[in-house]
Amino acid sequence: MPFSPAAKALFVAAVALPAVVLASDGPMVPNYEVHLQLDPTVVLDSDYRLTTAVIEEFAMPTTVTKKNVQYIDTVDEALDAQGWSCRIRNIENESGFDLTYKWRLDIDNGDITTALNTAYADGWNSGQGNYAAQVDWYLDMQELSISRDYTASSSGYSGTDDPTEADSRTMLIDNAPGMFDDWVSSGWGTTELESGVIYGPVLTKVSVGTWNDVELDIEIWPIENSAGTGIDYLVEASFKTDNYTFASVGITQLQDLLTSKGWFLDASNSKEALVLANYHPTS
Numbered sequence: 001m002p003f004s005p006a007a008k009a010l011f012v013a014a015v016a017l018p019a020v021v022l023a024s025d026g027p028m029v030p031n032y033e034v035h036l037q038l039d040p041t042v043v044l045d046s047d048y049r050l051t052t053a054v055i056e057e058f059a060m061p062t063t064v065t066k067k068n069v070q071y072i073d074t075v076d077e078a079l080d081a082q083g084w085s086c087r088i089r090n091i092e093n094e095s096g097f098d099l100t101y102k103w104r105l106d107i108d109n110g111d112i113t114t115a116l117n118t119a120y121a122d123g124w125n126s127g128q129g130n131y132a133a134q135v136d137w138y139l140d141m142q143e144l145s146i147s148r149d150y151t152a153s154s155s156g157y158s159g160t161d162d163p164t165e166a167d168s169r170t171m172l173i174d175n176a177p178g179m180f181d182d183w184v185s186s187g188w189g190t191t192e193l194e195s196g197v198i199y200g201p202v203l204t205k206v207s208v209g210t211w212n213d214v215e216l217d218i219e220i221w222p223i224e225n226s227a228g229t230g231i232d233y234l235v236e237a238s239f240k241t242d243n244y245t246f247a248s249v250g251i252t253q254l255q256d257l258l259t260s261k262g263w264f265l266d267a268s269n270s271k272e273a274l275v276l277a278n279y280h281p282t283s
C-alpha cells in the first residue's frame, strides 16, 4: 500500500527569485532538489524493482546502487526538535561510511529568501564553504537544508552493513562540527549523541537515469509502516539543479510526464521524516 498523501497546505510556487549574494558574509546560496513520488503499486514489479517501462523512459541501466541508510537521534528525537539530523550511509562499493550532519528549516509559502535570511540570522552564511545549502522541493512543501559530509572508516564491517549503535555514536561524536555541537549550548550535539539510537536502517536502491538533459534518480525505500506490521515502499524521483527557474518549471513538467504515464503519486513525503516517524527505537 502506498503512503497516504500528507495533509496539504496551500502551496504557492510563484515567488521571487532569491537574490544571488556574492559576498562571503551574506545568506547562503542554495541549489535545488526536486522530489516527486511514484505510485509503487504501478512502477514496481513483484520483486519490488522498477518496471521496464520506467527504466526505459529515463534511459536507466538495469543495475541499481544499494545505499543502507540510518539516522541517529535520541529516543525522544532531541536533535530533530532543533532541526538537526545525523545520517549514516553505507553505499555499495564505496569505501567508508558516509556521515551527514544536516540542519533543516521549513520554507513557508515558497518564500525561499525569508528562509535564507532566517538561517543567516541563526549563524549560517555564504562563507561557510564546508556546508551546502539546498532547497528540497516537494509536490506541496519546501524545506531549506544545510549540510556537511564526512567519511568514517568502515573497517570491520562488510557489504552494505551499517554500524552498530555504539559505533554510530562514536563516529558521529568524533566528527561533530561546531555548528552542530554548539547549536543549543556548548557541547549540546555530542551530549545528545551519547544517548543516540538508530532509526532504520533502510536498505535503499537507486537507479540513475536522464530526464531533460539532467540526471534523474529514482530511489526505492522500503520503510516500516507506522504500526510496525509491515513494509511500505516509497518510490521517489529527484533531480538537482542550481537554476531556480529550471526547478520551478521542471517540477511541473516532471509531474505532467509521470501523470501521463499513470505513475504519479499525489503525496509529499520527506523520506527522513517518515523514517523518524515510523521507527520507534527504545534502547
Ligand SMILES: *[C@@H]1O[C@H](CO)[C@@H](O)[C@H](O)[C@H]1NC(C)=O
Binding pocket: 063, 064, 065, 066, 092, 093
Ligand atoms: C559492486 O561491485 C560488485 C563486485 O565487483 C559488482 O558486481 C556490482 O555490480 C557493483 N555495484 C555497483 C552499484 O557498482
Ligand SMILES: *[C@@H]1O[C@H](CO)[C@@H](O)[C@H](O)[C@H]1NC(C)=O
Binding pocket: 243, 244, 245, 246, 249
Ligand atoms: C535556467 O533554466 C531556464 C528554464 O529551463 C532556462 O531558460 C535558463 O536559460 C536557465 N538559466 C541558466 C543560467 O542556466
